[in-house]
Amino acid sequence: MKQYLAHSAKDTYPAQPYEIHIRHVLKKVEESLGELAPFLSENQQNMLGTETRLAAIYHDLGKLEPENQACLSGVKPAARLPLHHMDAGCAFLLPQDSFAGITVYSHHVGLPNFSDEFLKDEKAFRDQELYNRTNRDLPDLLSIQRLLLGTELEQISSAAGDFAGNIQVFLRLLLSIQASADFTDAAETYGNSQLTAIPRLRADERLKALDAYVQGLGKGAADTRNQLRLQFYREMQKKTMQAPYSFCDAPVGSGKTTAVMAHLLRQARDTGARRIFVILPFTNIINQSVEVYRKALTLPGENPREVVAAVHSKVDFEQEEYRQLSSSWRAPVIVTTAVAFFETLASNRPSVLQRLQQLPGSVFFLDEAHAQLPLSLIPLALKWITCLSQEYSCYWVFASGSLVQYWKIKEMLPKSMMSMKVPALVQENIRKKLAQYDTRRLSFRWRPEPVSKEELVQWVSSAPGPRLLIVNTVQTAAVLAKILEKQQGKEKVEHMSTALMPSHREKVLKVIQKRLADLKDRDWTLVATSCVEAGVDMSFCSGFRECASVVSLLQTAGRINRNGENQDAAVWTFLLRDDPMLTRNKSSQIAGSILQGYFERGKTISPELSTQSILDEIHQYDYVLKKAKKLLEEEESCSFADVCKGFKVIDEDTVPVIVDTDLLEKIQNKTATWNDVQMGSVSIRRSCLEKWKVQAIDPGKELYRWTLGYDMFIGYMKGVLEMVKQ
Numbered sequence: 001m002k003q004y005l006a007h008s009a010k011d012t013y014p015a016q017p018y019e020i021h022i023r024h025v026l027k028k029v030e031e032s033l034g035e036l037a038p039f040l041s042e043n044q045q046n047m048l049g050t051e052t053r054l055a056a057i058y059h060d061l062g063k064l065e066p067e068n069q070a071c072l073s074g075v076k077p078a079a080r081l082p083l084h085h086m087d088a089g090c091a092f093l094l095p096q097d098s099f100a101g102i103t104v105y106s107h108h109v110g111l112p113n114f115s116d117e118f119l120k121d122e123k124a125f126r127d128q129e130l131y132n133r134t135n136r137d138l139p140d141l142l143s144i145q146r147l148l149l150g151t152e153l154e155q156i157s158s159a160a161g162d163f164a165g166n167i168q169v170f171l172r173l174l175l176s177i178q179a180s181a182d183f184t185d186a187a188e189t190y191g192n193s194q195l196t197a198i199p200r201l202r203a204d205e206r207l208k209a210l211d212a213y214v215q216g217l218g219k220g221a222a223d224t225r226n227q228l229r230l231q232f233y234r235e236m237q238k239k240t241m242q243a244p245y246s247f248c249d250a251p252v253g254s255g256k257t258t259a260v261m262a263h264l265l266r267q268a269r270d271t272g273a274r275r276i277f278v279i280l281p282f283t284n285i286i287n288q289s290v291e292v293y294r295k296a297l298t299l300p301g302e303n304p305r306e307v308v309a310a311v312h313s314k315v316d317f318e319q320e321e322y323r324q325l326s327s328s329w330r331a332p333v334i335v336t337t338a339v340a341f342f343e344t345l346a347s348n349r350p351s352v353l354q355r356l357q358q359l360p361g362s363v364f365f366l367d368e369a370h371a372q373l374p375l376s377l378i379p380l381a382l383k384w385i386t387c388l389s390q391e392y393s394c395y396w397v398f399a400s401g402s403l404v405q406y407w408k409i410k411e412m413l414p415k416s417m418m419s420m421k422v423p424a425l426v427q428e429n430i431r432k433k434l435a436q437y438d439t440r441r442l443s444f445r446w447r448p449e450p451v452s453k454e455e456l457v458q459w460v461s462s463a464p465g466p467r468l469l470i471v472n473t474v475q476t477a478a479v480l481a482k483i484l485e486k487q488q489g490k491e492k493v494e495h496m497s498t499a500l501m502p503s504h505r506e507k508v509l510k511v512i513q514k515r516l517a518d519l520k521d522r523d524w525t526l527v528a529t530s531c532v533e534a535g536v537d538m539s540f541c542s543g544f545r546e547c548a549s550v551v552s553l554l555q556t557a558g559r560i561n562r563n564g565e566n567q568d569a570a571v572w573t574f575l576l577r578d579d580p581m582l583t584r585n586k587s588s589q590i591a592g593s594i595l596q597g598y599f600e601r602g603k604t605i606s607p608e609l610s611t612q613s614i615l616d617e618i619h620q621y622d623y624v625l626k627k628a629k630k631l632l633e634e635e636e637s638c639s640f641a642d643v644c645k646g647f648k649v650i651d652e653d654t655v656p657v658i659v660d661t662d663l664l665e666k667i668q669n670k671t672a673t674w675n676d677v678q679m680g681s682v683s684i685r686r687s688c689l690e691k692w693k694v695q696a697i698d699p700g701k702e703l704y705r706w707t708l709g710y711d712m713f714i715g716y717m718k719g720v721l722e723m724v725k726q
Contacts, residue, residue, distance in 0.1 A: 004148060005072040006060055007189050015072065016189045018063060019148040024188075026056040026153075028181035032357055038272060039361035039393035047099075047163060048174070054093060054100035055178045057153050059107055062088035062134070064141045087127040087134045088141050094125060099163075101125060103174045107182060111175060111348040111640035166387040168635055172345075176357040179350035180328075192670070199299075199307055201276070201332040203269035206297045207262060211237065213296035214258050228433055229255040235430060237262040240270045244389035246425040247369075248399040249607070251435045252558035256367065256399055257292055263425065264363045267395055277364045278335045281371035282531045283498070286310050287506045289367075290335050297333060311336035311678070329358040338372040339649040345384050346647035348640035360392035368534035369398040370551045370610060374587070375617065376627035377647055378406050380635055383414050397425060400534075402554035402610045409611065411618055411625060414632055442543075442561050442569040444553065446599035450575040453582060456544075457483050460525055463542035464566070466516060467525040470556055471546040471576075472585035474499045474529055478717035479581050481527040485713070496528040499715030501659050503679040505531075507712070512538060532559065539563060543571030549591035550598065550613035553605065573599065581724065590621055654683040657694055657704045659716065664705055667697065682706070682716055692720060 006021030029052045037045055062068065062085030070076040086105055094101035105125040106112070117124040123131050146154070163170065214233055232250060236259040250256055264276050278293070280286055287310070294304035309331035329336075347353050366372060373381055388394040406412050407420045424431075451459065457480060460469050471477050474497045484493040494512055496505060515521050516538055526532070526540070530548070533555035539562030545553055553573060561569035573595065576582055594616050598605065618624050627646075634642045658664055660680030666672040684694060684704070694704045708719025 004064055004069060004144065006063055007186060008072045008074060008077075010190055013190050018060065021060065021185060021189075022057060022149060024185040025059070025178075025181045026053065028184060029053060029056045029177055032177045032181065035274070036357065036360050039274075041391075043164070044391065047170075048177075051097065051099040051103065051174050052177045054097055055089075055103040055107070055174065056181060057149075058089035058092055058100070058145075059104045059178060059182065060085055060089070061092065061141055061145060062086060064088070064144050065137065084127045084130060087130045088138060090125055090127075091134045091138050092142065098125075099171065099174060102171065103178050106175050106348075107178050107350055110350060110644075111171060111638075113641045114638035116641075165391050166383075168638060168640070169345075169384065169387045169391070171638070171640075172347075172353055172356055173360075175350055176353045176355070180354035180357060183351070183354055198330045199302055199332055201268060201274055202299065203265045203273070205299055206332075207237070207265040207269065209299060210258060210262055210265065210296045214262075228430070229253075229259075232426070232430055232434060233259040233262060235427060236260060236425070237266060239263050239425065240266055241395070241423070241425070243421070243423050244394070245385075245396045245398070245420075245422045247403060247405065247422050248397055248425040249403040250399075250401065250426050250431060251607070252401040253562055254401075254434045256401075257289055258296065260365050260367070260397055260399055260425075261293065261296075264365055264397065268363050271363075271393070271395065272361070273363045273393075273395070274361045275329075275331070275358065275363075276333045277341070277359075277362055278333070279338055279341045279364060279366050279372065280335065281338050281368050281534055283337055283502055283505070285368075285531075285534060285536050286335050286337065287502070287509065288536060293333060293335065305675075306331060308333045308335060310675070311340050329355040334358075342373060342377070342381055342384075342649055343647065345381075346643055348644040359388060359394065361394070363395045364397065366396060366398050368400050368555070370400045370402050370404045371530075371534050371555070373649055375412075375614065375624045377631070377649065379412050379414055379628045380631045380643075380647065382406065382412070382417060382420070383632070383635070386417055386420065398422065399425075401558055402551050402607045404551065404610045404614050406611075406614070409615060409618070411615075412628070441564045442557060442571055444557070444605040445570050445572045447572055447574045448600070450577045452577045453480060453483060453579055456480065456574065456576070457487065460542075460544050461488065463544075465522045465524055465542065466540050467542045467544070468532075468540040468556070468559055469525055469527045469544045470530060470533065470552075471527070472529070472548055472588050473583040474717060475581075475583045475720065476546075476576070477527050477529050478714040478721060481714055482721070484525060484527065490713070492524045494524065494526045495714055496526060496532055497715065497717075498529065498531055498683065499717040500712070501680055501682050501715065503660070504712055504715065509536070516540070534558075537562075539565075541566050541569060543569075545571060545573050547573050547575050547592040547596055548585075548588040550595050550605065551610050552588075552591075553595060554607060554610065591617060594620070650683075653686040655686055655689070655702055655704060656681040657684045657706050657716075658697070659706045659710055664697070667703070677703075684716075692723070 004018040005015045006018045007016040009015040033049050033052065036048070040048065062083060063072065063081070065083050067082045068085055071078045071081055086108060089104035090101050093104060102125055120128065232254055248256060248260055267273065268276060278289060280289065290308055290310040293308045298304040298307045311334060344352055344356060385396055389396065407422050410418060413420060460467055469480065471480065477495065477497045478499060481493055481495040494508065496508055496512070500508065512526060515524065530552060533552055536559065538559055540560050543556055543560035545556045553571070557571045560571050594613055603609070631643060631646055634646065656677060658681045663672060663676055663680035666676060684692065689704065693707050695707055697703050697705055706716055708716065709722055710716050711718045
């Protein structure tokens with residue numbers, strides 16, 4: 001019998017027969033369905049099982065076309081198949097099963113805007129140029145498939161009944177299962193798979209390990225605050241919630257990192273959840289949390305990196321040779337960023353969505369929840385959170401010392417969520433006891449006259465040290481750090497921003513923590529961006545914050561006099577004069593004007609002002625609700641491409657740019673992992689690539705290398721400032 005292929009020979013790897021690929025993909029789909037089954041209703045299991053199996057069987061049917069086989073066999077080699085191979089599966093499936101047909105259509109090109117497809121009438125979700133040819137060839141292609149696979153696979157029929165639930169999340173999940181199975185088998189065919197046996201959550205055992213870790217931290221600490229922290233931890237350790245959500249507004253320094261994790265492990269143990277997600281707003285605070293969790297949760301004989309996976313950024317590549325660089329979200333504990341997490345939920349791309357199937361049956365810790373997303377994205381994110389809770393057995397904790405209770409802002413909620421109730425996780429008496437230390441810890445002060453960069457440096461340097469200076473842009477931070485270095489010497493200044501690649505930020509953070517612990521090393525300043533505002537365990541004597549949002553100021557305050565050891569500590573808010581070397585952050589100007597108004601009217605700055613400031617922003621600037629409404633409408637109409645484009649946690653379109661020269665060699669040798677890429681790269685706005693002479697590693701690839709100056713002090717801004725000064 002003639003051999004038909006699914007993948008051509010490559011390097012030292014032989015071609016893969018068509019029937020082998022289909023059976024492998026179907027087997028991987030069955031494995032995914034087995035993992036998901038405990039967290040789905042019977043109806044969901046039937047629907048999801050039917051659609052994914054049909055998509056697996058027919059997704060590559062078009063590869064059996066003679067021209068495609070000539071390419072795959074090497075008779076007529078080409079960079080890509082001459083005929084789009086998705087169309088045949090669509091032609092067969094769409095008349096009987098639209099869900100499976102749409103999944104086949106999307107498994108390479110991504111989920112489209114349905115409104116665009118419907119304009120094609122009978123050719124919706126079909127290749128318009130191949131439409132007639134595929135319809136003509138379909139009987140022959142099906143005959144070949146039966147010959148190769150037998151007829152037993154044809155016993156799967158379309159799921160009966162109407163779909164009840166969130167169809168948009170369901171379609172993304174379908175594509176996730178199909179894409180993951182397809183991509184994984186292709187990777188294994190060419191020896192690129194890096195998937196290993198992942199440890200199970202074992203929630204009860206890890207909770208006991210966490211208890212022992214926390215008990216070790218408390219030894220010898222008998223002061224009232226440490227006793228309160230331990231009491232807080234014990235309360236969280238015993239707590240199980242019946243509601244699908246809860247919130248934790250314990251103040252700075254309460255020990256939320258371990259206390260909420262104890263609650264999540266208890267919740268996971270009691271509900272049978274399969275993994276825990278910790279979602280953080282900034283990449284730099286991931287390392288600190290990961291270090292704690294790896295020490296506290298790893299059981300004897302386990303690899304800490306396999307137990308707690310750190311995913312710093314959304315590094316995904318459509319190209320087959322770079323797929324192994326993507327994170328799969330398969331570890332029992334995932335610590336990731338809001339960008340990586342929520343833009344996965346919003347995505348229409350199969351290479352991104354392949355990890356979505358890991359979410360059902362999980363518990364989620366939205367730490368520093370106030371800073372996770374821009375306001376305009378909150379309503380759609382809440383809709384996804386609600387769907388995952390109600391339909392896929394998920395549980396969520398919203399936590400922050402300056403928590404914005406979005407569920408109480410009716411303007412932010414879709415109509416279907418007006419009754420959303422989120423109970424408190426912390427008992428009121430414990431929360432008040434923890435909060436009492438914040439009331440006398442520091443004061444908020446306002447400097448109404450804008451200052452020049454020179455005046456700012458002089459003013460900051462005159463305050464008691466060590467000092468924290470946070471500004472709104474990476475370039476402004478770099479400029480001020482260089483001024484301080486020139487005037488006072490490198491030993492008097494540290495710098496932290498996303499201009500440094502994560503591996504270097506990790507080293508700088510350790511230096512900062514070491515200097516803060518040295519009671520003789522007081523006369524120095526950390527110049528930083530908002531990346532140090534939240535979740536970083538550090539305490540400075542004096543604080544200075546360029547005017548931004550109320551929540552940003554409250555978070556900055558959490559890094560000042562953290563343990564109440566200094567008298568008369570203060571955090572100052574200021575405005576900068578216009579300067580060609582300093583840049584503005586447009587996204588912070590509106591919230592900054594609201595904070596400025598509070599100071600001018602003499603309002604008391606407190607955590608209770610967090611939610612009010614959001615209400616004021618919404619009422620004064622209706623663009624937030626307009627964009628939110630537009631995104632909700634696009635989601636409702638299944639405009640997947642538009643949602644993917646519009647739901648950007650960071651407004652600027654950024655790409656990963658490799659700084660580490662050793663990493664470039666590893667990528668070329670195909671030995672780099674996704675962790676290597678995220679630790680050895682920086683994110684650069686696409687609009688700056690040409691201006692900053694960023695070069696593509698390969699033409700057409702979404703991976704670049706940095707060619708300008710870079711150092712451990714101000715990162716890639718070294719090269720940028722050199723260009724600006726010319």
